[in-house]
Amino acid sequence: MSRTAAETGIERRNARIRSCAGEYIESYVLSQLQEKIFNDEAIPLLAKQLNDFHRSKETGIKEAKERLEKSLEGIERQTINIVNTIATLIDKLEELEKQKFGLEQKLMEVRSQNEKAAITEESLKQLLSQFGTHLANRDLPEIKKFLGSYVGKGHHLRKACRSFL
Numbered sequence: 001m002s003r004t005a006a007e008t009g010i011e012r013r014n015a016r017i018r019s020c021a022g023e024y025i026e027s028y029v030l031s032q033l034q035e036k037i038f039n040d041e042a043i044p045l046l047a048k049q050l051n052d053f054h055r056s057k058e059t060g061i062k063e064a065k066e067r068l069e070k071s072l073e074g075i076e077r078q079t080i081n082i083v084n085t086i087a088t089l090i091d092k093l094e095e096l097e098k099q100k101f102g103l104e105q106k107l108m109e110v111r112s113q114n115e116k117a118a119i120t121e122e123s124l125k126q127l128l129s130q131f132g133t134h135l136a137n138r139d140l141p142e143i144k145k146f147l148g149s150y151v152g153k154g155h156h157l158r159k160a161c162r163s164f165l
Helices: 005-036 042-117 121-130 132-137 140-153 155-164
Strands: none
Touching: 121 132, 132 140
């Protein structure tokens, strides 16, 4: 693809225009900077605007800090409440375990007494047959010894033995 002299000339002219336009824009920006920013009259206004911007940033940071601190306090309060609840539950659990142990002990005693209280005629015949000879012979020391073993054990046995003697 070959270019004509006219096309090449147009390109050079456009390049010069762009170059001139770029130089003009650069010159304009620098003159505005000189006039608006690097000017003794503009410094107080710039300082005020920068301070206002800084204050607005500080206000946002302060608000965010306060929100975060409040959230942290809430979480710490909830954590303390949970720990206290757990401690209370542990105390209650220990108390219930003690009560359970005491009730189990009493239940074992009651069951044991109930089992001991259930005397069949056969077991009573066996017990009395051991001392049958003493009763038949009216051997009072052996009878007293026998009764001494069982007198405190049950009111009905005492009554039965008294009516027997």
